[in-house]
Amino acid sequence: MDLSRAKACIARVGGTNCDLEMKVALENLGLTAEVLHMKQILKRGLSEYQLFVLPGGFSYGDYVRAGAIWGKEVHSKIKSELEAFIDEEKLVMGVCNGFQVMIEAGILPNGELVEVPKAALANNMSAKYECRWVYLRVERGGTPFTGDLETGEILKIPVGHGEGRFIPASEDFLKELIEEGCVLFRYSMPSGEAAEGRYPYNPNGSVYDIAGICNRKGNVMGMMPHPERAFFGWQLPEERNVPYGDGKRIFQGIIKYLQKY
């Protein structure tokens, strides 16, 4: 579709953050992006949007578990609307707390909103809030969120979370995720080999170094690192004289997909 007609909805509740960074990143690439509170989404619906973003933060104080309250709110209030959105092969993206919300709402790893989540994002193994730059290896290029990225490429993007250790419900389920190409990003060494749990490259102890996953079709994606915090060159810790950071590559994937949508 003509990009000037495409629109992103960035959801917000008490405690979300980086919603504006997300908006600026998307708008820099020519997409119209609106930040909407859940209450506005309930009134307006999602039909006019092609991208739905759950940003980072500490939604509802992260009470009960990180992302749990908002996840269950999504489940109880906009389940069928979001399922239709996903069926229409529109894009859903969750970053950090947004990923936790997606897990708790059952949107991922299933791609449909199941009542009982099949994975968890547990406390970091380090027992710390990990706020650092990490290396991500693209495990599956060419998906709606990995656009022109090739499998095996390395991205440098920061994380900021206390609960990011991905745990699948079972070994078999992990196998299924890997075989079906649902593991999108893994924490890696700067050289590109998988971190294999080594700290600090794997910042949280995630099983199989999982940093981000998608559904089978690839139109629903959640990741712990924050690409919107690595969009512009001036956000980078070094080499600030470059115009853009690696986070832009993920947003470019989104734009490419929406142009063809």
Add this chain to the structure above:
Amino acid sequence: MVRVEVKLKKGHFDPEGDVTTKSLRDLGFPVSGVRVSKVYTVELEVNDKERAMSLAREMCRKLLANPTKDDFFIEVLAGEGGVN
């Protein structure tokens, strides 16, 4: 009233418990381990013990616990504000 305790399944890494263990040991306590759990005391608008139990189980399934990592224990409390 029901008391719901949610805690990490056996064998799941509990960083909060481990850090607390270390801190208690630093203070000189002979502590070999700490497991941290969360307790919810839920006031229910029902008067039937079995119904209270099944509602609490549903609450755990739908919100209070994530079955990938959590176990939960429910106790129906009698007395004032509890189930008769």
